[in-house]
Amino acid sequence: MSATNTGVPSPLDTALPTPVPSGEHEQCPVTDVLRRIGDKWTVLVVVLLGQRPYRFNELHRGIEGISQRMLTRTLRGLEADGLVRREVFATVPPSVEYSLTPMGATLLEPLSALADWAIENQPAIAASRRATSARTNNLSAG
Template sequence: MALGSAKGHEKEVCGAMADILNRIGDKWSVMVVGFLARRTMRFNELRNGIGGISQRMLTLTLRNLERDGLVTRTVYPEIPPRVEYALTDLGRTLTEPLDALWNWAATHQHEVKAAREAYDGRGDALPRPRLEAAE
């Protein structure tokens, strides 16, 4: 493979990585995948289980995960209609990396907190960026 095409491929992979991380890297997507890894769930079960997520945000998150092929939505012809969400085979492949990230965070949370406090306590530290509250 020529160097130019390798760089082009690398750029394409980086773009794909950024796009995918934007989807699966947000806290709500991670939470939904985590809950659906346990079992198929209905909308209100997810909303009550996750806590703190609005109906609108859960709807958007589920639609985006479905669009990306990670979640399926099944509507049963009942009155009222019953709708269930489940991980697809592709979605289930995401649980192992998310479990690894969860375990890493659990193991190193105190080290990260100590590093942040040490950094923030330095006189030359830049002001902490203000993060807008994400829903």
């Protein structure tokens, strides 16, 4: 993100005020996008649709543990944000196919970078969590 593209300075290029105003945080475009992709199912749906278009039931069968209601909500949210395209085919019964929009496809690169970072740093994160848990358990026992 850069000021020339969005009118919002990059968080790495700008010192944040202390304390950060809650209204500013709530209205931040980054906060908004992280809310959307940070839920339990959105990244998985985007990654699957990045491979190819899916019909609803095919997508539902392809994601173990997601309810039809939650898949519908996830797809509707992504469609409302312009990341997913919903196409209805005039068949009997009607069939619906979902695919990423061009903007949705641009999300795959930053998601891939985040996935690479997570995989690379997972051992260190797990070690840190174990150390924190051990310290917490020692404090509780003492």
